[in-house]
Amino acid sequence: MLSDEALDRMLRDSDPDPGERATDPDSPVATRILARVRQRTRQRRRRVLVMVPTVALVVTGATAGTYAWVAGDGRGHTLDSTGLSCVSSDNGDAVLSFDPGTDDPVATCRERWPELFGRTAPAALTACVDSSRQGSITVYTGGRDQCRSHRSDPYLGPTEEQLRLSHFRADLRKQFADRTCVSHPDFRKVIGRLLDRHGLTGWSARHFQTADREPEGACADVSHYDETERIIWLGDHKAGTPLSWP
Known part of the structure; x- marks a missing residue:
């Protein structure tokens, strides 16, 4: 958890109108500050509790600070839509x-x-x-x-990118319908083409590795979609069995 001093410094650095005066908690400025705090603390440990000191945001009637949690992207959207x-x-x-x-x-x-x-x-x-x-x-x-x-x-529903990812996943399944073995190079080639088709910029496909790096197997399938990092992790698939689709 961030200390009061560290979070206060983060808030001041994030505030587009810094100064000694307090910021109205209902103003657009306050909304942007809170959004940035949630974004920057999103990778902390499970169920992080963030304390917003009163020096940065004054809440009427509050004397000891305001507490908020980091949930998804802070705007009602999940970080894992699958x-x-x-x-x-x-x-x-x-x-x-x-x-x-x-x-x-x-x-x-x-x-x-x-x-x-x-x-x-x-x-x-x-x-x-x-x-x-x-x-x-x-x-x-x-x-x-x-x-x-x-x-x-x-939960307020999927983002536009998550909807595009949903359509991408459906197209990927169609491409390999009834296939029981697809090589890693062929899998990545199709993924690249479909990412472009669905406007999923910044996404890439990588081979999942444990601590001991291993060569790619003969067959590939999708292991996991990391939406925060925009990575499609590929695992090794056993030939002759249906492909798995997370």
Whole structure:
């Protein structure tokens, strides 16, 4: 967690109108400061709690500072649009694959609830972006107040880039339908072409490595999409089995 002194310095450096006077917490300036703080602290440990000192932002009636959490991109969007967690209040949670281009998180959890937890889904379910490092989509039992109680923000849907990524993933599956082995060079060639087609600039495909670097295998598949770094991690695939699609 950042110290008060370090965060105060960050806030002052980020403020486009620095000075001794306090900034109105409802002003556009304050909004930009908070957004930058959330962006810069996003890579901290799980469920980081950020303290905003009163010297930078004065909140009427507050004397000891204001607390906020870092959830996703700070604007209601996940940092991992391909995963979804459904959380039962008494039966733990289940992680599912998710497509933000075609699926709704609440509807997906509601449909799978009996299979996952052995009972009918609760009447009220709410999709939030949690404050984990990856900023996942998490569906909780209850209303929108559940987001705040779990240090999360209400999920506001996918970004334009996440929608383009969804279309890219669908096209990639079509390219290799019924294939059980695709070489790494061929896989990267198709990925490059489809990234251009869907306007996913800054993205690249890389071979996933452990601490001991290993050569690429004969066949490739997609291991993981890292949306914050814009990397498609490729793993080695066993020939003769269906390709996996996260």
